Amino acid sequence: MAGESVLDFEGRVAIVTGAGQGMGREHAVMLASRGARVVVNDINEGRAKETVEAVTGAGGTAVVDSHDIVTASAELVQTAIDAFGRLDIVVNNAGINAYGRFWEMDADLWWRVFNTSFQGLVQVARHAMPHLIESGTGRMINVSSNALMGLPNDTSYAAAKAAIWGLGNSLAGEGREVGVQVSTILPVAWTPMLEDAFADPVIQQVLRENFPASAVSAFVTWLAHQDTTVHGQAFEIGGVAAARTVFSVLPRVQVAEATPEEWAANASTLMQDGELTPLPAASDSFRAQVVNLAPEMDAYLPADAANVSGN
């Protein structure tokens, strides 16, 4: 940190969900090390207490909260208000995973993974939002995953993480109007969750050395800071490297007539690779498609064409 001033969170209050271990613990420790008062939420109370001890042992301030984010998110948010009187930052980090073939997996387990990872996040966000608005510099960082692109044998988790991405990008637009910045991260870090996913010792060693959970915390802490203006974006983050992540399209293919036979005849063209065009928002996708078929709309449509589509 030579020559850099430390990002100061004095006076700020943060909730980190799933902070009893893994990345959540590191997020709580790092935010507290910069002066934030932290609510350490984890359904596993013993582990949440260990995180609080790590924070207070280093001179920081934190309280334990063991509410289930799915069923008791109002109580979780209330913990922050009761303990510290305000709420400025929410790191929606808690999530669970379970593997299995979609059609063989126990339906209750499938929904438990989805609901813990998505419904829990929605509920925490819903109850936190009024306080984040009141903060004036509210920050919400939602933890998705590159699994959102699709991961065989991990359908529930992938679906939940895709839902988080869509929710976050939408909420970011609403948050902009009320001073709340919403960001999404797709992290990679060596945590108990990843230990379950990779049995190969070679991969384990590389992950352990290059992808410490605390590296993701550095990125989260930057996004959470009141002076950070970057928001409404999703980022891959692992170790010391990050990349902004956007939806893109390959060149559009146009058929002479909208018939199934025309598409069958043009399938190989449609499947060709080509130059990628990034589509940072749904409005860009809508606009590009309309202008492609009706070029005269280029001047007519506002840059934010989603307003026209009523979205």
Ligand SMILES: NC(=O)c1ccc[n+]([C@@H]2O[C@H](COP(=O)([O-])OP(=O)(O)OC[C@H]3O[C@@H](n4cnc5c(N)ncnc54)[C@H](O)[C@@H]3O)[C@@H](O)[C@H]2O)c1
């Ligand atoms: N580890 C990775 O490389 C990786 C990759 C992509 C995304 N993620 C995501 O990052 C987040 C953190 O991952 P991690 O690897 O540190 O996970 P982890 O399994 O080590 O920790 C998750 C914590 O969440 C807690 N939790 C589970 N259900 C809860 C509930 N209902 N209420 C409150 N707490 C609950 C667990 O007790 C646990 O302590 C998760 O959302 C995960 O999906 C992780």
